[in-house]
Amino acid sequence: MKYVILIHSNPQPWGHPTGDFIPENQALPAAERERLNREFEALLTELSENGELVHGEALADPTTSTLYRWKDGEPLATDGPYSEFKEHLAGFFLIDVAGPERAREIARVFSGPGETIELRPAMWPGGEEG
Template sequence: MKYVILIHSNPQPWGHPTGDFVAENQALPQEQRASMNAAFDKLLGELQANGELVGGEALGDPASATVVRWKDGEVLATEGPYAETREHLAGFFLIDVESPERAGDIVRGFAGPGETIELRPAMWPGGES
């Protein structure tokens, strides 16, 4: 079963890892931040070693985005930022796991102060997830 882990954040300035640029994370003691970063690096290493990590990417500043929509029979391109929200999609990871429970266990390791993490099943042609 494939799942996408979506990381929503609003680092200021925009940068990665997002936690380094999020006020809620910056407010934590340095030792706690270092421990959290080490735990995340360990999780990524384990996912990679056991074949559950398919891939992932950090995303650029929403101000550099272009949104393309279909409007009144024409393609309309608009420069970003475009979301009417405080948080933007900052990055994603694609995982391939045996069960929804395993995906739930993994996604908890992605949560951090000042960020919203979304776990969503990947959907393949034919409507099956």
């Protein structure tokens, strides 16, 4: 089953890894931040080695985006960010796992202070809805 893990964040200034730029994460003791980073890196290594990680990408600053909306019978392009909210999509990972339990287990490790992690089944090919 394929799932996408969407990372919503509000780092100022913009940068990756997003946790390094989020006040809630920066407020943690250094040892705790290092532990969380080690756990995350270990998970990425595990996912890569066992074939569960299909792909992942960090996304550029949302002010560099272009938004297309349909207006008057054609697409109208406007400069980003795509949303008026402070939180925006910072990156994503596509995983292919045995089932929803494994997907939830992985998403929990992606979650960190000041970020929202969205776990969503992919529809096709090979997704829960596919």
